[in-house]
Amino acid sequence: MAHPLVVGVDGSGTSLDAVDWAADAAARYGIPLRIVYGSRWERYEGYLPDRSTERSSERVTEETIVGVAADRASRRVPGLEITTNIAPDDPVEALLAEGRRAKAVVVGHRGRGRLTSLLLGSVGLGVAARAHCPVIVVRGRTENILGGEPKVVLGVGERLAGTAAAMFALEEGALRDCTVEAVHAWRCAGTEVPEQCGAHGEYRAEHELRAKELFNEVLNKPVAAFPQVTMERRAVEGAPGTVLVAASHTADLLVVGAHRRHGHAGLQLGLVTHAVLHHAQCPVAVVPET
CATH class of the missing domain: 3.40.50.620 (HUPs)
Structure with a gap:
């Protein structure tokens, strides 16, 4: 059953x-x-x-x-x-x-x-x-809750990379017959020169290359499991929570992953997950990563 x-x-x-x-x-x-x-x-x-x-x-x-x-x-x-x-x-x-x-x-x-x-x-x-x-x-706006925005957004983070959330997002995309947009947000580190993080800066290129590697690591297996789903990848400069909340405005569902904390019964719900749970404009799925 x-x-x-x-x-x-x-x-x-x-x-x-x-x-x-x-x-x-x-x-x-x-x-x-x-x-x-x-x-x-x-x-x-x-x-x-x-x-x-x-x-x-x-x-x-x-x-x-x-x-x-x-x-x-x-x-x-x-x-x-x-x-x-x-x-x-x-x-x-x-x-x-x-x-x-x-x-x-x-x-x-x-x-x-x-x-x-x-x-x-x-x-x-x-x-x-x-x-x-x-x-x-x-949670969120009525039109997003009712399926008025045919898109599933998947947050892909550096620290909590895993495939369970991606599998969940791709399955939702298949069932809804809609696009899944994987979003990774990056910010210049304190040691990087701000001027070199702009549209043509060398640090920006490094961050975008790392985002591409991260997308491949997280998405290759789920995409192979759901080849019928249109998959988009977007790397954005900005605070992850802010970027994902903005992306939720045009989505029916926002999916984020969470790892279990060593020595604790609960999940590792960081600042980004808290931000989307409190402020997203569409329903939010929190998926435990193994």
Whole structure:
């Protein structure tokens, strides 16, 4: 049996956006959709429920949240296989557990408690930093979320080079029948003369040569696996986070890789990944690299 695509819900509008995105994605993959609600969500996100409410009423609320999400997904993609789970755990732990048997985990970018003012909710960040499968944070402009920009952008970094994120991006490009643009951002080092980093500078040529080598290292195997996908490569001078956020304006999905930290349970979510998770204008996929 195929692993499902898991989506976390909490009754908020952003989680319903995630349900819509996940239903479409599950249909593209041809796999079931599993809707998960961590019943300790309110406590985790900082929302304190009325203690005078009976437990039975809480259960009704939980069932309503997953029921509304399931009905929304089934109306969006008729015939889609859907299962639900109300987990007696906080949402991060619930989604991490589900993610061990999932194609990927999808979350909205904000919760519904007192911390909704944050750019990225604590649940989304917690799952993205610890999951063993790809995590997609559904965020950005409506047209980008709905697939109005037929392009997948892949961030290719020097320090976190790997092929898992590239494989994920090329698979998405194949399923969406769209172009995948690999983007590598470089900046002149402090020891380099700024004047020689311009359009015709010798340092610029060195950085562009290194970018070409990096693209070959990361992309050769994935491109061979998905020869039908149009692949573009772009090396840009600038701060990586800024460059990728700018690229997200014309993309349906931005894909970045992350390595596991030695001696830690979580992933190495650096400044670039944090920047795109908080500011990208399209959904962001964080893919663990092996």
